Amino acid sequence: MAEVALHQVTKRFGETTAVSGLSLDIADGEFIVLLGPTGAGKTTTLRLFAGLEQPEEGSVHIAGHEVTCQAPAERDVAFVFQQYSLYPHYTVFENLAFPLRAPGRRGSPEAIRRRVQEIAEMLRIESKLNNRATELSGGEMQRVSIGRALVRQPNLFLMDEPLSSLDAKLREDLRVELKRIQRELGATILYVTHDQLEAMTLADRIGVLAEGRLVQIDDPREVYERPTSVYAAQRLGSPSINLLRPGTLGLENGPGGTETLGVRPEDVVLNGRGVAARVLTLEHLGVESIALLEVAGAGGAPQQVHALLGSQRGVAEGDSVTAAVRPGAVLYFDGEGRRLATGTTGLQERRP
Amino acid sequence: MSVSTKAYSVSESGKRTKWLAGGMVVVYALVSMIPLVWIVLTGFKSPPDSIAYPPKVVFEPTMEGYVNLFTSRSRQTPEYIESLGPPQTWYDALVRERNMVITGPSRFLGRYWNSIVIGFGSTFLAVFLGTLAAYAFSRFRIPLKDDLLFFILSTRMMPPIAVAIPIFLMYRELGLSDTALGIILLYTAVNLSLSVWLLKGFVDEIPREYEEAAVIDGYSRLQAFVKVVLPQMRAGIAATAIFCLIFAWNEYAFALLLTSGQAQTAPPFIPIIIGEGGLDWPAVAAGTTLFLLPVVIFTVLLRDQLLRGITFGAVRK
Numbered sequence: 001m002a003e004v005a006l007h008q009v010t011k012r013f014g015e016t017t018a019v020s021g022l023s024l025d026i027a028d029g030e031f032i033v034l035l036g037p038t039g040a041g042k043t044t045t046l047r048l049f050a051g052l053e054q055p056e057e058g059s060v061h062i063a064g065h066e067v068t069c070q071a072p073a074e075r076d077v078a079f080v081f082q083q084y085s086l087y088p089h090y091t092v093f094e095n096l097a098f099p100l101r102a103p104g105r106r107g108s109p110e111a112i113r114r115r116v117q118e119i120a121e122m123l124r125i126e127s128k129l130n131n132r133a134t135e136l137s138g139g140e141m142q143r144v145s146i147g148r149a150l151v152r153q154p155n156l157f158l159m160d161e162p163l164s165s166l167d168a169k170l171r172e173d174l175r176v177e178l179k180r181i182q183r184e185l186g187a188t189i190l191y192v193t194h195d196q197l198e199a200m201t202l203a204d205r206i207g208v209l210a211e212g213r214l215v216q217i218d219d220p221r222e223v224y225e226r227p228t229s230v231y232a233a234q235r236l237g238s239p240s241i242n243l244l245r246p247g248t249l250g251l252e253n254g255p256g257g258t259e260t261l262g263v264r265p266e267d268v269v270l271n272g273r274g275v276a277a278r279v280l281t282l283e284h285l286g287v288e289s290i291a292l293l294e295v296a297g298a299g300g301a302p303q304q305v306h307a308l309l310g311s312q313r314g315v316a317e318g319d320s321v322t323a324a325v326r327p328g329a330v331l332y333f334d335g336e337g338r339r340l341a342t343g344t345t346g347l348q349e350r351r352p
Numbered sequence: 353m354s355v356s357t358k359a360y361s362v363s364e365s366g367k368r369t370k371w372l373a374g375g376m377v378v379v380y381a382l383v384s385m386i387p388l389v390w391i392v393l394t395g396f397k398s399p400p401d402s403i404a405y406p407p408k409v410v411f412e413p414t415m416e417g418y419v420n421l422f423t424s425r426s427r428q429t430p431e432y433i434e435s436l437g438p439p440q441t442w443y444d445a446l447v448r449e450r451n452m453v454i455t456g457p458s459r460f461l462g463r464y465w466n467s468i469v470i471g472f473g474s475t476f477l478a479v480f481l482g483t484l485a486a487y488a489f490s491r492f493r494i495p496l497k498d499d500l501l502f503f504i505l506s507t508r509m510m511p512p513i514a515v516a517i518p519i520f521l522m523y524r525e526l527g528l529s530d531t532a533l534g535i536i537l538l539y540t541a542v543n544l545s546l547s548v549w550l551l552k553g554f555v556d557e558i559p560r561e562y563e564e565a566a567v568i569d570g571y572s573r574l575q576a577f578v579k580v581v582l583p584q585m586r587a588g589i590a591a592t593a594i595f596c597l598i599f600a601w602n603e604y605a606f607a608l609l610l611t612s613g614q615a616q617t618a619p620p621f622i623p624i625i626i627g628e629g630g631l632d633w634p635a636v637a638a639g640t641t642l643f644l645l646p647v648v649i650f651t652v653l654l655r656d657q658l659l660r661g662i663t664f665g666a667v668r669k
């Protein structure tokens with residue numbers, strides 16, 4: 001049974017429809033990541049679960065109960081805001097203890113102290129407990145924010161880009177930490193991010209939002225390999241998927257109605273059998289390199305294609321090379337951007 | 353994680369510029385202190401010294417002004433004074449040198465107390481109501497919000513004394529003339545528009561997420577307001593309170609018009625302290641000195657908050 005759910009929820013702000021007919025079922029202990037560009041309705045979705053927004057239509061369910069009309073305090077969820085969630089007039093300890101001191105939940109001071117200590121150790125901020133919230137670095141603040149959600153065991157964690165304001169290293173650390181904590185606690189988390197790496201590594205399932213609609217929700221691998229639309233395909237992968245006209249790179253036309261071909265950069269192979277291409281730029285990323293190629297397009301007009309090269313060497317900017325697409329790695333989309341079933345050929349198993 | 357919006361000058365000013373600027377500030381401060389210093393000094397002068405021309409900067413200090421401020425006296429013959437026996441206190445002695453005896457306390461303390469009750473009372477009310485109204489204007493969807501805010505501000509578009517006559521008549525009708533309650537209500541009404549507008553600015557600066565986080569954590573809206581919003585409004589409340597207090601404390605025209613007896617405040621009372629042969633300037637100066645104290649103390653106590661508050665968030669940490 002779905003423990004947490006939205007059923008056909010619509011939320012409008014005046015003229016804009018922030019969330020439109022959205023249904024989402026989250027199983028107990030599941031980690032769901034919402035992906036989508038700015039304005040797609042991610043924050044609004046979280047706020048609907050929290051009770052900070054009331055839907056015009058549809059219902060909200062938490063822990064198996066309908067909570068559409070309940071106040072935020074009654075829903076027992078925890079929210080990590082993108083920013084601004086630490087109280088500047090409190091110390092770190094008081095910030096962490098704040099949810100535990102709420103009326104109706106009030107534990108003994110000793111129990112509160114123990115719990116705060118426990119969480120502080122888990123997030124490695126125990127040495128900062130007596131600091132003012134304003135005397136922390138960005139990373140520490142974000143840890144405290146997350147800690148404030150973790151001190152109690154709510155039915156649902158809502159996290160709105162909690163790591164987006166951090167630098168890369170810290171983000172990676174906290175990401176790993178968060179996944180570990182979630183497994184440990186068996187927590188149910190709805191998480192919003194822009195970062196594909198976070199989405200891929202954290203999520204049990206990824207939900208792709210477009211203009212307030214959920215266009216696809218699947219496990220990360222499925223969303224990556226079988227996106228239902230061009231839009232979903234573009235949400236994952238870096239550099240993002242190459243969108244080509246049929247005929248480019250010597251590709252077949254695919255099923256009828258095909259307008260666009262999608263090829264992931266890692267599926268472009270150089271210097272085998274293939275069409276002539278020229279390397280425009282080459283970016284070294286350490287283990288991998290990204291080459292920007294120019295190939296002859298369908299109508300003769302040149303088209304640019306990204307290729308992700310493994311440890312492949314022997315390519316330099318300005319080189320003339322040959323490029324081809326790994327067999328069976330092509331996604332076919334129709335004029336509306338929907339992916340077309342590829343019939344008998346299907347989507348082959350890809351490299352592991 | 354509030355963003356500092358403090359503006360630094362583009363280039364660090366040089367040493368000479370700094371000295372020059374510092375010097376100008378000091379000179380300005382000294383010049384604006386002169387009337388204050390003069391008042392304080394005059395309070396310790398004897399009546400002839402206080403009106404001497406050219407003005408005396410060096411003089412023999414005396415407590416006469418203060419004694420006159422606090423007491424009523426009557427002139428007696430030396431024989432009568434002789435018959436009273438030796439003076440009981442230093443101020444008895446001081447008064448007898450001028451052939452007077454103390455007949456009782458003056459009305460100054462009562463007036464001063466009125467000023468305190470009315471000044472702080474109306475400040476408390478204006479800030480209390482202003483805080484609630486500002487919060488509501490900032491956070492709730494209120495029909496005709498902008499119009500209401502404009503109406504509130506429009507009460508400030510003329511000097512309050514312009515409505516003195518209607519208020520005078522109204523107060524007489526309502527029995528509010530010469531009552532502390534009447535004056536408190538009047539000063540509260542005048543200060544409220546300032547207080548709502550100032551405080552609304554401070555509430556607007558506090559991100560809603562703070563309250564939302566508290567509400568999600570299980571607090572009621574009122575608790576979130578008390579625990580999260582109010583502490584962050586401290587600087588704003590302090591600044592607003594000082595502005596309100598200064599107005600209510602110094603207000604002269606309405607006090608003169610609407611109070612004469614039991615509810616009279618210090619401002620209309622002090623300038624008319626009569627001594628021998630006209631105004632008793634040392635007593636007036638002594639009264640003025642004491643009158644300045646509460647605002648000075650209040651301001652010093654709230655100084656830290658005030659510095660942040662008066663700059664309207666520009667130097668928030």
Ligand SMILES: Nc1ncnc2c1ncn2[C@@H]1O[C@H](COP(=O)(O)OP(=O)(O)O)[C@@H](O)[C@H]1O
Binds near residue numbers: 013038039042044
């Ligand atoms: N309080 C609000 N008032 C008016 N419009 C809003 C409000 N909140 C969100 N919106 C609008 O709803 C849409 C979705 O916003 P949001 O959920 O914040 O998107 P995301 O978090 O995915 O960037 C946007 O077009 C935004 O402008």
Ligand SMILES: [Mg+2]
Binds near residue numbers: 042043044160
């Ligand atoms: Mg958002």
